[in-house]
Amino acid sequence: MKRKTIVKLSAAVLTVLLLLGWGLLLQRDADRQSTGKAGQENTVADGTTGAAGNGGSAGGGSPVDAALPVEAAFVKAAESERFVLWTDAVTAHFKIISKETGKVWRSYPNPEYWELEKTTGTWRSSFLSPVMLEYIDASNSKSQSKLTNWMEEKGVLDQYELTGDGFRATFYFPGTKFEIPVEVRLNGDYVETKVIDEGIAEGDLSLLNLKLYPLFGAEPSHGQEGYMLVPDGSGALIKFDENRSNDKSIYRENVYGADLSFYNEQTGRQEVKMPVFGLKSGDRSFLAVMTDGEEYAKLFAAPAGALGISNWITPEWQYRIKFFQSTNKQGDQGFYTYSKDRFVAGERTTRYYPIDGPKTDYAAMAERYRNYLIEENGLARLEQRKENIPLYVDIIGADLKQGLLWDDYIEGTTTKQAETMVKELREAGVDNLSVLYAGWQRWGYSSYGGLFPVDNRLGGNGGMKTFIDSAHKLGVSVYLSANYSLNSSGRGGFWKLNDGLRNLAGTLQEQYGGRNNDDKVTLTSPLYGIREAEGDLAEYKSLGADGLLLEGGIGSALNTDFNNRHKASRTEVLGAQQRLLEKADGELESIGVTDGSFYSLANVDHIHRIADDYSYDIFVDEAIPFEQIVLHGLVTYSSDWANLSDEYNADFLRSVEYGAYPSYVFTAAESGKFKQAYSIWYYSMNYRDWKQSAAEQYKRLNEALGDVQDLYIIGHRTLAEGVKETIYENGKTIIVNFNEKPYVLANGRVTVPAQDFIVTTGGEA
């Protein structure tokens, strides 16, 4: 009897356990179904829509009217060798006059065309106002963000004073009670505008973002040729036109890309890698560089007709960005809200370089920016170039895929096979080769975190060392690729609850791990990742690697981290990344970054797979190699993988035009082997399939670019639709014809064959 009870009892316990297990299984399925969908919608409107601010009430000084400044009342505030700065004590507007040519750049709309401006309401006064801003009433959770400007509120100018090289002033907003202190100064060939963050005062309302002198240099499209330069991809031009088709599209993008801890508008655009913009109107132009606090800027550009009749372009300084406050444990329910604290970046500085020289086009802007990088960031012309251009080969070591019971290891290229590959490529005629070895860590590419040692199945640390040594004998340099922004393995003492990236709501940030795989990969705290990278430097060195290629974050992306253990603002992350790069550059021969941002340039020797396209916005008229013109001769850069190209020939021609070195992604394994891999989805990687064509293209590119590796690009233009000309310092000129018809040069003697290029020495004529 007793025994029966025990049996029954144990049966009951078993039932409960079993049912628990079953329930868990079912629950998991249900969870999967509910998270299997995705979409996008934001509950709080973001953007530039908003209602008018409230009317003005008097503050300290005398309220200002919404009108153009009276130029006759301007006083000379500063003078340099080339420019004179005139300012207005009433509106704090200013203008710069070139001593040599007498050309003028104004911080307000061109008075000549102002009467044509038909826009009414807040936008009209915004165009006239030196400061416009967006704010929200944080005390009311339902409130929408609103636009206002200093003139609309009949603002007051406080503490206006001349400083010798410019002036200082504080804009007081009587309605919304904001105080915005700014400083403008002329120095050499630029004028610098600055918002001083410490001096900003808020009333009950919360400042979201502001634009200082938004219409600096702005011009309507009236007769003159002109364009705005936006750092979209490698650079893009929005040409002046009348915009009679009434397109209201604007360009508004985060400098240095999205911050995953905050809400990001899904624009599908390329990330902004360079904190620059420019505008050319007729025979004068300016280049603007955001030199401080740019990590908290969005670049804002409005083509004529979108917002007013002017083409205007300006940084939009961010002080608060909404984030997703989740209210449940999974972090998928909640609402958008703003933080209490403002972003603090010290100063937010824009340098405007007026250009009126003989050349005012984007090549001239790029030249000025290149000089800026040399003067201010310590970049220098490339030294000790080899005779031949480098070909960059990304070798994929291994990846994972789903297996019967646990993940299967897909071997791509062992270190032995890599030796053979390098040898074969050299024999095929690639005279200067750089290898970037990825997926070498334990368990391959998708196994992020705790990278060392090299996986034994590929040969281990020893095999890697042997490979590097043998590569060096062939004059091939070897980089190891690493991603320190993700962790899926938990190795290296990583615990996602402690060391993961968190937004202000404390939600751990994760991303999908790979194809057909619901597992998520944790984003590491930026500072954790940087520390891990720092710890690995000695290992790279001991293997004899020439360099480290950073992917996925360090050197290219900035995320604010609200994880209390590794808390860091965007500015702090930027600083930490720069320090790491500096240290790495000191310990290793060279550092590469995949599609790197310009804040990392000082310590980076190679930008891998540089953006060479634009984002296909319909208001953009032309994609230009601005980034490449700036960088050629300073750091090396490579185009995107040629074996995964969408248009094989056009992309090859583009890399000729852009002076970019070729790159490929290869494995020794058959192309089909990675079919179900979590991360490496590339559909054609077998190097034997590509050896021949790679060597041929390399040879052609080498002939074109071999002797200009350390030279700057001094000219670039479109000769006809689809025909581009690139000129180097030594006069070498490359003309690329993308069209299906041959192109005859203006001199009538030289023809560029269809979908081909020629190299000459004397320009077009």
Added chain:
Amino acid sequence: MNKRLRLRLMLLLVAALAALASIHPESVSADVPYQTYYKDNYNQLFKMQAAYTPAGALGKDLFVPDTSNPGQTVYSPLNQPQDLYIDSRDHIYIADTGNNRIVHLDAEGRLAGLITLPDSPFNRPQGVFVDTNGDIYVADTGNQRVVRLNGEGELLAEFGRPESKLIPEAFKYDPIKLVVDKRGFMYIATLGGYQGLLQLDPQGEFQSFFGANKTGFSLSDSIKRLLYTREMYEREISKLPGSIASVDKDGNGFVYTVTKEVRTKQLKKLNIAGLDQLAGKGEFADTMTDGSFGEYIHRAGRTGYPQLNDLTVDGNGNMTVVDSKLNIVSQYDGNGNLLFFWGGAAGDTTTKLGIVKIPAAIETNSANDLFILDSENNIVQKYRLSEFGELVHKANGLTQDGRYEESEPLWLEVHRLNAYYAPAVLGLAKAAYKKGDYERAQTLFKQAGWAQGYSDSFWQNRLLWFQSNFGLLMNVVIGALLIYFAAKFTAGRLGYGAKRRSEHYNRKRAARPLPLQLRHAFYVLKHPIDGFHSIRYDQKGGLLSSAILFVLALVSYAIMRAAISFIFNPSIIVEVQLVTILIRFIVVWLGFVIANYLISSLYHGEGRFRDVLYGSSYAIFPFILLGIPITLISNVMTLSEQSIFTFLEYGLYVWVGLLFFWMVQGIQNYGVGETIINLLLSLITMAICAVLLFIVFSLTSELFNFIYSVYQEVTIR
């Protein structure tokens, strides 16, 4: 669920999706602003290089003479245009619905004319067609007529609602799209016209309804029909067949239609008799695809089923369809095999080259460029074939014509450029098969995952193997038989066999019961009721032997699931992982053991828990016996022997089922009737437990989430 709660849940879901999206910013591939995909016949998506690249946006700068201000032009953009047609000279005609006009662009996209028909103005015309002689047909939807104009835009004829007894009273004549065949017969798609296309002769006389869709009838419908009253059943409007959304034709006399609001056969290729040429065809008719057209991208915010809006047929017979809901462009070859697809939700902030917001219509010109009319952005996007796309078209054209050998070098190049592109593998496989290289064909067909082709080439290989190895095989068989008989003869002569066996039996029984317990499994097979009975009463089974049997059966089941040839078991290609399968096996088995024990103890059964446990382990013994043989056999079988395989597989399950039946009977000492009732109750208990557990789990987790949410809301807001 009441409406407000549903709304709230939806909002939450939306917020959730937004959160996911925000941590996952869209990456943009170079060269084109969209990602192109291929979907294989196991519904696996593969990213691939672009097949079409954006080549320009037309119709955005339309300036027409200003009537009030002669000599001046005024900007006059398209307004909700609904249809597009490209004539033999590559001129483009746009049904500018919102402006009640037809816009005529030349081959370069410059404005060549406006057709407004001032004497008899259009009212929201939604369809346009241009005949080879230059006559323009307009489906003037708002005026419920079709008009025929000459090239200069002068009215030639007007076709109102045709008079015929065959047209039902309720039929609404709102023409939206039309084509005209060589004879001048018109095929008119009407709004909501589920009867099919209206076929009119050149005089406008009614001929017939053409290409009507069929009504779907499902299990739930038959249940509804059983339960509902006649009125209720008839009110189910979804019981009408889908109405044709658009129509096109090719040079060979086929008429193509697309239909919205259906799950299969969205795209049809109709011959002159109105028969669908795509039904049941296509390379992959035998695998997991279901004859549906219009693709979607997993995980990219799929919010419904494809709704095909328009199609076009290019010079090579390839069909391209646009989906106005999911915003996807899919291209199929002339037999309905997918070539590639691209698109996806467009960001709502910007207008981009190559990105369409609402694709209203699609057309091809003579150079096989695609033109997609965007009725939201009011422009026409133009796409050109990429190098890869062109190569695929060429190769596939040859394959479709049966010129497999010629297509081989092209497919080889396609395969070099994209190793995952199944049509290339398939093309190569067919070429190899044609050349008689069955080994290679077999490998390639397997790689492409096409069971029929694999099976055919395997059949050939097997035949060849038998032919070359027949002698050896027969020798082996004969030899084995000889040895067997010889051994039997000698053993019988010397009197070894029986004695040794009995000795063995006795010795072992005394020493270790485990082998005996295991051997009892065979006894159970032969005398199931008796065998199970002795498990209960004679302690013939033990914990260890049961555990061994169970684990072996589990392993054997796992081997079956993982290694049965893919032609009989296509799921192995998609679902590689075994863990879920094994857990499911264990859970079901254990669930049965417990449920059965509980029921039996209430239902005057005599078995103890351990007896049920042991018995259930012994009952799955056939898995051990047959699992591996079936797996092996499946790998040497072709599709033509499918019935044998199915027989074996089902036989195994039936056998196990019977054993369970006898197990209950033997262990609980039941009659047949009692056993049946006991088993039924056991199954019901299992189901109830599952439901209860599910409820308990979801409620506790919901409760926990609720408390957490309340806490968060209170602390944060």
